[in-house]
Structure formats: structure tokens, C-alpha cells
Amino acid sequence: MKTVYVDNNATTQLADEVRDAMIPFLTDLWGNPSSMHTFGGQVKKYIETAREQVAALIGASDPQEITFTSCGSESNNLAIRGGAEAMDKPPHVITSKVEHAAVSGPCHYLEDRGFRLTKLDVDALGDLDTGTLLHEVKAGKSLTSIMWANNETGVIFPVSQIGELVHEYGGIFHTDGVQAVGKIPMNVSEMPIDMLSLSGHKLHAPKGVGALYIRRGIKVKPLVLGGHQERGRRAGTENVPYIVGLGLACELAGKNLADENSRVKAMRDRLEKGILSSCPGSRINGDSLHRLPNTTNISFDFIEGEAILLMLDDRGICASTGSACASGSLEPSHVLRAMNVPGTAVHGSIRFSLSTYNTEEDVDAVLTELPKIVTRLRELSPFV
Amino acid sequence: MWDYTDKVNEHFRNPHNVGKVENPDGEGQVGSLACGDALKLMFKLDKDGRISEAKFQTFGCASAIASSSALTEMIIGKTLEEAEQITNKDIANYLGGLPKQKVHCSVMGREALEAAIYNYRTGKTWSKEIDGEVICHCFGTTDKEIEEAVRTNDVTTVEDLTNTCKAGGGCGNCIPELEAILKRITDEIEAEKQKPLHKPMTNLQRIHLIEDVIDREVRPALRQDGGDLELIDVDSNIVKVRFRGACSGCAVSTITLKDVVEARLKENVSEEIVVEEVK
Numbered sequence: 129m130k131t132v133y134v135d136n137n138a139t140t141q142l143a144d145e146v147r148d149a150m151i152p153f154l155t156d157l158w159g160n161p162s163s164m165h166t167f168g169g170q171v172k173k174y175i176e177t178a179r180e181q182v183a184a185l186i187g188a189s190d191p192q193e194i195t196f197t198s199c200g201s202e203s204n205n206l207a208i209r210g211g212a213e214a215m216d217k218p219p220h221v222i223t224s225k226v227e228h229a230a231v232s233g234p235c236h237y238l239e240d241r242g243f244r245l246t247k248l249d250v251d252a253l254g255d256l257d258t259g260t261l262l263h264e265v266k267a268g269k270s271l272t273s274i275m276w277a278n279n280e281t282g283v284i285f286p287v288s289q290i291g292e293l294v295h296e297y298g299g300i301f302h303t304d305g306v307q308a309v310g311k312i313p314m315n316v317s318e319m320p321i322d323m324l325s326l327s328g329h330k331l332h333a334p335k336g337v338g339a340l341y342i343r344r345g346i347k348v349k350p351l352v353l354g355g356h357q358e359r360g361r362r363a364g365t366e367n368v369p370y371i372v373g374l375g376l377a378c379e380l381a382g383k384n385l386a387d388e389n390s391r392v393k394a395m396r397d398r399l400e401k402g403i404l405s406s407c408p409g410s411r412i413n414g415d416s417l418h419r420l421p422n423t424t425n426i427s428f429d430f431i432e433g434e435a436i437l438l439m440l441d442d443r444g445i446c447a448s449t450g451s452a453c454a455s456g457s458l459e460p461s462h463v464l465r466a467m468n469v470p471g472t473a474v475h476g477s478i479r480f481s482l483s484t485y486n487t488e489e490d491v492d493a494v495l496t497e498l499p500k501i502v503t504r505l506r507e508l509s510p511f512v
Numbered sequence: 513m514w515d516y517t518d519k520v521n522e523h524f525r526n527p528h529n530v531g532k533v534e535n536p537d538g539e540g541q542v543g544s545l546a547c548g549d550a551l552k553l554m555f556k557l558d559k560d561g562r563i564s565e566a567k568f569q570t571f572g573c574a575s576a577i578a579s580s581s582a583l584t585e586m587i588i589g590k591t592l593e594e595a596e597q598i599t600n601k602d603i604a605n606y607l608g609g610l611p612k613q614k615v616h617c618s619v620m621g622r623e624a625l626e627a628a629i630y631n632y633r634t635g636k637t638w639s640k641e642i643d644g645e646v647i648c649h650c651f652g653t654t655d656k657e658i659e660e661a662v663r664t665n666d667v668t669t670v671e672d673l674t675n676t677c678k679a680g681g682g683c684g685n686c687i688p689e690l691e692a693i694l695k696r697i698t699d700e701i702e703a704e705k706q707k708p709l710h711k712p713m714t715n716l717q718r719i720h721l722i723e724d725v726i727d728r729e730v731r732p733a734l735r736q737d738g739g740d741l742e743l744i745d746v747d748s749n750i751v752k753v754r755f756r757g758a759c760s761g762c763a764v765s766t767i768t769l770k771d772v773v774e775a776r777l778k779e780n781v782s783e784e785i786v787v788e789e790v791k
Contacts (some may be wrong), residue, residue, distance in 0.1 A: 293758030432548065434573035438524065452548045453614075458651070458674065458681030460548065471546040508530055508554035508577060509568035511545060 129444040131352040132493045137279050137481035140456035143332040146373045153369035185378040187315030193338045195361045196371050200306040200327030203340035205301040207323040210348035216282050217273040224248045227465040231304050253415035254283040270299035271421035276308035280463040281414030282423025291320030310381030311420050324344045337370035348497045384484050393421035395491050400424045402495040407502045422482045427473035431505040432469025439501040450477040517608035523578035531567045540627025544606045549576045553624040563587050575614040576661040580604045583621040613677045650682025660698045719746050725780045
């Protein structure tokens with residue numbers, strides 16, 4: 129059975145080019161970049177090339193503004209915990225109710241240590257309540273962390289507008305760009321963004337590497353102490369093969385941006401329209417006007433997401449769900465709850481997220497199988 | 513990814529007895545869309561009062577569908593009195609076990625059965641509030657359901673309780689109350705265990721208990737010294753035993769008889785017990 133992978137917001141396939149570029153650093157070039165000898169020291173320049181590649185994708189003006197980390201979650205922790213603890217006075221921490229756990233986790237960590245925390249609402253389309261944000265940023269210097277694009281719905285937040293408000297009142301603005309980087313064009317040097325997190329495995333680099341953009345002049349207190357690496361911001365011998373991989377993946381992502389926003393977007397749109405027309409009682413979750421080109425989140429009335437997902441899985445189709453049952457908790461996705469998705473639909477959401485590796489055949493496969501599954505589960509449901 | 517058993521997967525993918533029974537004798541529905549799962553169960557009885565037909569409709573995940581399918585298979589052919597004995601644990605066991613976060617699916621099956629039988633007997637629609645007070649308002653879990661969940665599933669923590677009957681899985685406001693209820697019930701269970709002698713027992717149960725106490729509390733100590741003990745007879749409160757191995761003919765066997773064998777039996781079975789040695 130062919131695998132139809134439409135779960136690219138969860139993780140992505142490692143690009144062949146990226147894998148090939150990493151191999152030399154797992155075989156011959158295994159030296160320590162901090163070594164004084166040529167054998168080790170020669171490796172350092174590859175790290176710096178990777179730094180330039182990452183900076184280029186996001187539009188950072190100086191590669192030194194890029195700090196390599198082990199993953200997107202570490203980047204978020206470093207930005208939020210490290211950022212807040214480096215500020216002169218404990219800031220007011222502002223975030224949203226739809227953040228990834230890697231942002232809400234460190235925000236709650238700060239709250240437990242006495243920082244004031246405000247979590248902003250979203251509306252039924254998943255758009256941010258910027259009115260409340262304005263009210264909150266006025267109340268003292270903030271460290272505001274709002275995601276660029278939502279992992280579950282793909283909804284894009286107006287980060288420029290948010291950053292301007294935060295800066296106007298002297299705050300620092302971090303954005304979790306894990307889902308946005310490589311999917312939409314960006315130029316952080318011209319935007320009011322102080323820190324941006326990104327993750328390798330969401331853009332065809334391997335798992336285990338990420339980066340944090342820290343604008344020149346912004347201070348962060350390191351989480352990992354005990355070494356001079358990454359200019360003291362993140363101690364530990366550099367993960368050279370993965371950093372090299374991330375660099376190349378960023379370069380490739382830059383080249384693929386046009387494809388992502390044309391061909392991939394067209395496939396997503398065809399998938400979405402096909403599902404909505406072939407499955408009655410289905411609806412899009414999230415603002416389809418401000419959305420990543422690769423993501424669609426669709427709810428099916430009166431049926432449950434885990435059951436849909438397992439039946440898709442039987443047919444080789446990999447997607448994900450915001451259903452409570454699939455996560456082992458009893459409450460459905462915090463994102464859909466924050467959006468007040470109706471009770472008939474909140475347990476029956478499926479996210480499809482595409483990448484440049486998807487084909488029209490993948491879309492056809494989902495469009496052939498999904499309506500049959502929905503019909504089958506509705507036959508079982510007492511509410512239909 | 514859940515570690516579902518083959519049986520769960522089989523009942524999820526090819527559920528048995530899906531649909532509605534025409535002119536059912538009893539029907540019950542539990543759960544709701546907002547709760548994330550719901551089950552409607554209908555049955556028909558034959559002339560001997562046995563369930564001849566049972567069908568279900570379920571909104572829920574794989575284990576909810578599998579639990580519903582299993583339930584219908586388990587009750588067909590049973591009288592209502594027999595069916596009533598089925599616990600959520602029996603449903604989970606029928607499926608070869610459920611992941612602990614999914615135990616509440618089997619509880620939903622047990623409740624739907626209760627609701628359908630109630631409907632048959634009273635002609636009314638069952639609701640949780642009929643014989644319980646709602647403690648968890650997010651999921652509408654009552655004190656009665658909580659007690660049943662704790663007693664049937666050996667629940668010891670609030671987390672397990674949430675997995676079993678959903679209570680506390682929403683806003684979490686009821687967690688302090690759940691902790692108090694859980695403590696009360698586990699204390700009660702503990703106290704019940706402490707005094708088995710107050711329970712009326714049949715002779716057979718009494719003999720089993722005596723054998724059990726000897727096996728558990730007496731024999732291991734004797735065997736360490738190369739001896740053993742055989743239960744010969746139980747005549748109301750007179751328990752006759754014979755020493756074996758190193759114990760038979762041991763100078764201190766009378767002390768062993770009174771201080772160990774009789775003491776343990778008095779403690780665990782009845783104060784009235786007298787142990788006599790048969791040579």
C-alpha cells in the first residue's frame with residue numbers, strides 16, 4: 129500500500145539533498161569545530177555557511193542573529209524564558225490561547241514564578257483579538273509571544289501589526305515561526321520582530337535541530353550553560369551534521385517558496401473544495417483568507433476524529449486530528465475550543481497539511497477514500 | 513498512536529450489531545456530542561426473557577465503537593438479570609483490554625446497558641441524575657458513577673478516575689471534591705478488607721478462607737524450617753490440622769499450633785476458632 133503523507137505540519141520528509149549534504153559530517157568531517165587543529169577547525173566554516181542560509185530564508189540582516197538549537201521547542205523556551213529573565217524588570221508576559229505547548233509551557237513556567245501572564249482570545253475564525261492586545265501592551269513593558277501561523281488551522285496572525293503595538297509600548301516581541309518559515313515569504317529585518325523560532329524537521333531537515341533568530345541588541349539568558357558556543361547563548365558542541373542539514377533545507381525552502389504558494393496551494397484548495405462538496409456536514413476551521421498555503425482543517429459533523437483517522441490510516445493516508453480521543457485527554461484541541469467550534473464538529477476535526485513532495489495523486493486518494501469513511505461512520509452515529 | 517488489541521481493531525473495523533432494533537423492548541442512550549462520545553443501545557427479549565436482539569449506534573473513537581460492539585455480543589442470549597452483572601471491566605476484558613485512557617469507553621457501554629434495562633422496567637428514559645448527584649459538571653459524572661468506577665476498576669488516583677469515568681477531565685474545578693470522594697471510598701474498601709469475619713459466609717467460603725490463610729500466612733513460615741501443615745477437617749469453629757515434615761514431632765509444635773496457626777485464623781477468619789492437632 130502506498131503511503132499518502134498529508135501530515136506535513138507534524139513533520140516532513142527529509143530532503144535527499146539535505147541527507148546527502150549531511151553525510152560527510154557523519155563520516156570524514158567529524159572534528160570539533162572549536163578545535164585549534166585544522167582537522168577540527170575546518171568544520172566551523174560549514175556552520176557559518178548554514179547560519180547564512182538560515183538568515184537568508186527569514187531575511188535576517190546579520191547571520192550572527194541566528195542561534196542554533198536542538199529543536200523548535202528549545203528555541204521557544206530560550207526566547208520566552210531566556211528573554212523574560214534577561215529583561216531589566218520582570219515583563220508582563222502576553223501570549224494567545226492557541227499557541228503550541230512549547231510556547232504556553234514556558235509562559236506558564238514564568239507565571240508560576242510570579243510573572244503576570246495574559247492569554248489573548250481568538251474569534252470564531254481563529255483570528256487574534258488585537259483590541260485586547262492593545263489594551264494589554266499599554267499596561268507595562270511586555271514580552272509578547274504570538275505565533276506567526278497556527279499549526280492546527282494554518283491561520284496566519286498579523287505579526288507586523290502585533291510587533292508594532294508591542295514596540296510602541298517598549299515591549300519585546302517573539303514569534304513562533306515553526307509553521308510559517310519556509311511556507312510563506314518573510315523578511316524579519318524589516319519587520320518589528322525581535323525573536324523568531326524555527327524548526328528543521330518542518331522544512332525537510334531532520335528532527336533534532338532548530339534555530340532562534342535574536343535581533344541584534346536583544347538579550348537572552350541562556351538555558352544551557354557551560355560553553356562559549358553560539359556566542360554563549362547555547363553551550364554545547366555544535367550538532368554539525370544537523371546544522372549543515374538545516375542550512376541547506378532553508379536554502380531549498382527559499383527556492384521552493386514559489387512552488388509552495390502556487391502548486392501546493394492549488395492542491396490544498398482542490399483537496400479542500402473536493403472534501404467540502406463530497407462530504408455534507410463538513411466545514412473549514414479557521415480563516416481561509418489568512419492561512420498557510422499548505423494547511424486545511426476540516427470538521428465533520430456527528431463523527432469523531434480518531435475513528436476517521438484510523439480508517440484513513442487503514443488506507444495508507446496519514447493525517448491528524450484535534451479530537452480529544454486521539455490525544456488521550458478528554459478535551460478536544462485547545463485551538464478549536466478557543467475558536468468556539470460548535471459541539472457537533474469540535475470532536476470531528478481532521479488536519480491535512482501538504483508539502484512540495486505531495487502529488488495530485490495524493491489529493492485524489494484522499495478524495496476517493498474520505499467520503500466513504502465519513503458515510504460509514506455516520507451510519508454508526510446515533511445523531512444522524 | 514494507541515496500542516489497541518487485535519480484538520479492539522476487529523470490532524472497530526467490522527462492528528457487530530450496528531443499527532436500530534424495530535419496536536425495541538428497551539433502549540438507552542448515554543453520552544453526548546459535547547462529551548465526545550455517545551452510545552444508543554436497543555434490545556428485544558424473546559419469550560423466555562432472554563435478549564434475542566441487541567443493536568447499537570455510537571459516536572466516538574475506535575475503542576468506543578469496539579466497546580459497543582462487544583457489549584451487544586456479550587448480552588445477546590442473556591436474561592436481563594444475567595446481563596446486569598456485566599461490568600465495564602468485563603467489556604474491556606472481552607476486548608483483551610483497553611488503554612487506560614480509554615477505560616471510560618467500556619464504562620459508557622455498561623451505562624448504556626443500565627439505561628436500556630431501566631427503560632424496559634419503568635418505561636421511562638434513564639438519566640444519570642435518577643440515582644446520583646452530579647459532581648463533575650463538564651462531563652455530568654455523578655457520585656454513583658464515581659463510586660462504581662472506583663470499586664470496579666481498583667481506581668486509586670484522580671487521574672485513573674478521569675480515565676475511567678471522565679470526572680475531572682474538563683475544567684478541573686471538581687478535582688478537590690473528587691479527591692475527597694476517592695479517599696472516602698478507598699477508606700471504605702480498606703475497612704471492608706480489614707474485617708472479612710463480619711461478612712456472613714457459607715461453609716464452603718469459610719473452608720476456602722481457612723485454606724487461603726494457611727497457604728498465605730502459615731505455610732511459608734513452616735516450610736522455611738522444613739515443615740508443613742495439612743488441613744484435615746473444619747467442624748464449625750474447630751479446625752483440625754496435621755503437622756508434617758520437620759514439624760511433626762517437633763517439641764515446640766504445640767506453640768506453633770496456638771501462636772501461629774490459631775492466631776492467624778482468629779485474626780483473619782473468626783475469633784471463635786480453635787485449632788486442634790490430629791496426630
